[in-house]
Amino acid sequence: MNVHILRELRSAVGERGLITSPEELHTYECDGLTNFRVLPQAVVLPDSAQQVQAAVRICHRERIPFVARGAGTGLSGGALPVENGIVISLARMNRILEVDLANARVVAEPGVINLDVTGRVMPQDYFYGPDPSSQSVCTIGGNVAENSGGAHCLKYGFTTTHVLGLEVVLPDASLIHLGGKALDAPGYDLAGVFVGSEGTLGITTKVILRIIKRPQCIRTLLAAFPTTNEAGAAVSGMIAAGMLPAAVEMMDNLAIQAAEAAVHANYPICGGLLLLELDGADAEVETLLEQTNEICRKNGAWEIRIAQSDAERALMWKGRKAAFASMGRLSPNYIVQDGVIPRTAMPEVLREIERLSAEAGLRVANVFHAGDGNLHPLVLYDQRVPGEQKAAELLSYKILELCVEKGGSITGEHGVGEEKKMMMGKMFSEPDLEVMQRVRCAFDPLHLSNPSKVFPRPRLCGDKAGEYTPHPVETAGIAERF
Amino acid sequence: MKAIANSMPGTKTLARGSEEALRTMVGAAHVRPAEASDAVAGVPPQIVVEPGNEQELAAVLQYANEAGLCVAPRGGGTKLSWGNPPARLDLIVSTARLSRIIEHAWADLTVTVEAGCTIQCLQETLAQHGQRLALDVLWPERATVGGALSANDSGALRLRFGGLRDLIIGITLALPDGTLATSGGKVVKNVAGYDLPKLATGALGTLGVITRAIFRLHPLPQNTRTFTISATSAGEMQHFVLKVQDSQLVHSAFQVRFGTDTPPEADILFEGTQAGLAAQETHLKKLAESNRVAKTGPAVWKARDRLWSSANTGAVAKISLLPAGIAKTVEAVERITARQKVHWSAVVQATGLSSLRLDGDAEALHTSLRELRASLERNGGSLVVLHQPAGAAPLEAWGNPGDALPLMSAVKKQFDPKNILNRGRFVGEI
Numbered sequence: 001m002n003v004h005i006l007r008e009l010r011s012a013v014g015e016r017g018l019i020t021s022p023e024e025l026h027t028y029e030c031d032g033l034t035n036f037r038v039l040p041q042a043v044v045l046p047d048s049a050q051q052v053q054a055a056v057r058i059c060h061r062e063r064i065p066f067v068a069r070g071a072g073t074g075l076s077g078g079a080l081p082v083e084n085g086i087v088i089s090l091a092r093m094n095r096i097l098e099v100d101l102a103n104a105r106v107v108a109e110p111g112v113i114n115l116d117v118t119g120r121v122m123p124q125d126y127f128y129g130p131d132p133s134s135q136s137v138c139t140i141g142g143n144v145a146e147n148s149g150g151a152h153c154l155k156y157g158f159t160t161t162h163v164l165g166l167e168v169v170l171p172d173a174s175l176i177h178l179g180g181k182a183l184d185a186p187g188y189d190l191a192g193v194f195v196g197s198e199g200t201l202g203i204t205t206k207v208i209l210r211i212i213k214r215p216q217c218i219r220t221l222l223a224a225f226p227t228t229n230e231a232g233a234a235v236s237g238m239i240a241a242g243m244l245p246a247a248v249e250m251m252d253n254l255a256i257q258a259a260e261a262a263v264h265a266n267y268p269i270c271g272g273l274l275l276l277e278l279d280g281a282d283a284e285v286e287t288l289l290e291q292t293n294e295i296c297r298k299n300g301a302w303e304i305r306i307a308q309s310d311a312e313r314a315l316m317w318k319g320r321k322a323a324f325a326s327m328g329r330l331s332p333n334y335i336v337q338d339g340v341i342p343r344t345a346m347p348e349v350l351r352e353i354e355r356l357s358a359e360a361g362l363r364v365a366n367v368f369h370a371g372d373g374n375l376h377p378l379v380l381y382d383q384r385v386p387g388e389q390k391a392a393e394l395l396s397y398k399i400l401e402l403c404v405e406k407g408g409s410i411t412g413e414h415g416v417g418e419e420k421k422m423m424m425g426k427m428f429s430e431p432d433l434e435v436m437q438r439v440r441c442a443f444d445p446l447h448l449s450n451p452s453k454v455f456p457r458p459r460l461c462g463d464k465a466g467e468y469t470p471h472p473v474e475t476a477g478i479a480e481r482f
Numbered sequence: 483m484k485a486i487a488n489s490m491p492g493t494k495t496l497a498r499g500s501e502e503a504l505r506t507m508v509g510a511a512h513v514r515p516a517e518a519s520d521a522v523a524g525v526p527p528q529i530v531v532e533p534g535n536e537q538e539l540a541a542v543l544q545y546a547n548e549a550g551l552c553v554a555p556r557g558g559g560t561k562l563s564w565g566n567p568p569a570r571l572d573l574i575v576s577t578a579r580l581s582r583i584i585e586h587a588w589a590d591l592t593v594t595v596e597a598g599c600t601i602q603c604l605q606e607t608l609a610q611h612g613q614r615l616a617l618d619v620l621w622p623e624r625a626t627v628g629g630a631l632s633a634n635d636s637g638a639l640r641l642r643f644g645g646l647r648d649l650i651i652g653i654t655l656a657l658p659d660g661t662l663a664t665s666g667g668k669v670v671k672n673v674a675g676y677d678l679p680k681l682a683t684g685a686l687g688t689l690g691v692i693t694r695a696i697f698r699l700h701p702l703p704q705n706t707r708t709f710t711i712s713a714t715s716a717g718e719m720q721h722f723v724l725k726v727q728d729s730q731l732v733h734s735a736f737q738v739r740f741g742t743d744t745p746p747e748a749d750i751l752f753e754g755t756q757a758g759l760a761a762q763e764t765h766l767k768k769l770a771e772s773n774r775v776a777k778t779g780p781a782v783w784k785a786r787d788r789l790w791s792s793a794n795t796g797a798v799a800k801i802s803l804l805p806a807g808i809a810k811t812v813e814a815v816e817r818i819t820a821r822q823k824v825h826w827s828a829v830v831q832a833t834g835l836s837s838l839r840l841d842g843d844a845e846a847l848h849t850s851l852r853e854l855r856a857s858l859e860r861n862g863g864s865l866v867v868l869h870q871p872a873g874a875a876p877l878e879a880w881g882n883p884g885d886a887l888p889l890m891s892a893v894k895k896q897f898d899p900k901n902i903l904n905r906g907r908f909v910g911e912i
Binding site: 174190197213244343411415420424432439443 | 587590644648663664667671672673675676701704727728729755760761762765800804805806833866880882884885886887893895909910
């Protein structure tokens with residue numbers, strides 16, 4: 001990168017805020033999706049919105065693409081650097097700016113760790129709702145970009161439900177405010193659009209969060225079923241009975257084995273395991289707990305365990321939260337997928353996954369958020385075996401196609417990022433994608449903010465599908481089509 | 483300006499040609515000259531079109547766009563006057579014939595419904611499987627899915643279940659260039675692509691016409707109980723509201739009714755099992771301390787609707803404030819309305835979203851609304867005029883849209899470059 005630009009970036013973010021040495025840059029070459037790697041030209045670590053603006057201003061003027069990064073735990077390559085671009089890390093902007101208990105709001109900088117928000121308000125019996133499995137390391141800014149979920153979003157909603165307002169640095173370096181502490185600010189719900197936009201619309205520098213009062217009572221139980229079919233039928237039974245548990249998680253035999261080997265959660269070894277959580281007022285939860293018990297038994301559960309202490313509850317969750325990482329016990333390599341199906345299609349989809357798995361000769365472990373049909377198939381493979389990685393990738397894409405066929409989605413919480421952008425065309429038609437591009441063009445007409453992610457092919461603003469006409473920035477020699 | 487635009491020489495000729503073109507698109511029976519009752523906030527359109535399906539609707543928009551005709555989309559027409567009067571209006575595009583419930587996937591707790599379906603019709607269908615769209619809108623018997631979404635209407639249930647932005651999971655929009663675009667999907671959990679359902683919610687039909695929506699559903703409650711709690715002052719009520727919100731009560735709705743010279747009363751709704759409800763009642767009574775707690779019924783939840791009865795004599799506004807700012811806002815309302823000799827009543831939700839009704843002289847209403855808006859905006863809130871006082875020029879409906887207005891205008895330009903949809907009706911003259 002041009003030394004003058006580097007000098008300018010250094011003066012924008014300070015000596016400590018600029019990384020250029022190759023060995024340090026390697027830390028930033030990928031996120032949680034490690035099979036994609038790109039070395040950035042430089043990494044800047046601003047410590048204020050003004051510094052973010054200053055860095056983005058240089059990028060805008062020089063037409064340098066940038067990628068914002070939180071903790072780098074994303075699983076779809078959203079924070080993967082782009083060629084010839086820089087990374088803007090928000091790690092130093094990690095202050096909780098305001099705790100307003102009376103209004104149940106917390107104002108945080110993007111680098112604040114998810115669990116630290118709950119940590120701050122726990123003494124007053126409040127918590128922050130979204131709980132991705134990586135919540136002890138992932139950041140609020142990353143959660144905003146990905147619209148992160150977690151096990152409890154079945155009842156409490158996703159990041160977008162809990163983000164009321166944002167301060168944003170747009171790709172032209174202007175600083176704007178979307179939404180606010182009070183609901184329904186006049187105008188378009190651009191905060192709602194920004195959340196989940198995977199870093200393609202700008203960089204958030206301040207987030208207004210809603211926090212929730214901790215329920216009076218939380219009960220967690222494990223139910224062991226012969227297969228995932230019976231476990232699925234039990235979930236359907238609960239939904240039909242009008243119940244909305246706080247969380248309904250399911251694991252198949254392979255996933256249980258891995259979790260057991262890794263964290264000794266003391267799970268019953270079975271074909272389909274349900275991890276259920278009910279919360280609310282004491283009397284209500286106790287009644288629903290009895291009802292749940294009955295529904296599980298009726299659907300063939302041969303063992304039901306109710307956590308008797310916080311420690312037992314924590315252990316039950318530990319196995320589930322470690323499910324991805326524990327795959328290392330079963331296989332040298334694995335791909336985590338993130339498909340969604342209408343919950344009722346689950347038995348059929350699982351049968352089909354089994355068939356695809358046998359066909360490919362690769363094992364697939366299944367972990368789901370069963371309440372909302374979010375599947376996390378884990379495709380196990382060995383990189384050392386020639387061709388196996390390719391076969392595993394292919395299998396994981398086939399599973400996603402299956403999800404779309406059944407009326408579902410290619411991603412429930414991990415995002416499209418780099419990994420699944422070619423799958424977008426399976427889910428959306430060309431006009432659907434073109435209309436999303438219009439939003440992109442309003443926020444980022446020069447495509448500087450995390451370009452080349454989410455959408456299957458780059459398109460310049462002003463482009464129409466169909467006959468090709470050169471865009472003004474092309475004729476001016478500012479950008480080229482490829 | 484409006485009057486001139488609508489009486490320009492040649493407009494009638496344009497209308498006749500347009501009528502013919504539209505007839506070939508949607509059938510002669512579904513195009514008619516506008517009548518006086520079709521006026522939008524006092525601005526008369528020329529033609530009313532009722533397309534029979536999404537494709538026809540998109541084609542009508544494309545035609546209007548090419549012919550330079552300005553459009554107001556219309557559902558049940560219950561909230562058609564919300565927002566600023568149109569800067570120009572030629573065509574009403576009605577969703578009356580797009581009223582099908584396409585799929586109630588009850589086992590998956592989702593429904594796909596066309597925009598012209600009334601909320602009541604939708605709720606009746608969902609209730610057959612013990613489910614509901616957890617939303618209490620105004621005038622459900624006439625209000626449509628598309629209209630409720632565009633106007634972002636919500637009532638007391640928002641506290642527990644969120645607003646329309648939280649309930650909608652998929653959308654199909656017809657755009658002025660004839661594009662029919664879908665975003666979101668049929669599953670609750672889905673982060674593929676931008677969240678256009680949220681963009682269209684509350685956009686007042688200025689970006690596209692909603693033709694269908696997919697919602698997540700909730701079970702109908704097994705049992706419900708409503709209690710009403712009285713207090714002697716706004717300060718005392720504020721204290722009680724914050725205490726309830728800081729408690730572990732699990733309530734589905736919580737509102738406070740205020741008004742000129744009447745002591746405030748709060749209503750709280752519990753839903754659940756009988757055992758659960760009994761426990762909640764005990765808990766509530768303990769929290770209420772000296773405040774009187776009375777068991778009341780569902781009628782109190784129509785308080786917001788009642789603010790609108792014979793509203794043509796007064797003004798109605800939606801105000802947004804922070805829950806801890808209730809007493810302060812009420813004091814401001816009392817101070818301003820007393821000075822202006824204006825009679826007021828309000829329903830304030832625990833979320834901070836509130837409805838305010840003012841009655842009095844038109845000039846006094848204007849002054850009151852302006853002063854109150856300034857006071858709310860200083861404290862991070864907002865005031866949107868939904869029903870304008872009669873007998874005076876309308877007040878700008880929305881107030882200050884903040885520093886994101888240029889971005890909002892850029893979004894509008896991308897979706898509706900010729901500015902044909904509800905021209906001038908939204909924030910900042912969008």
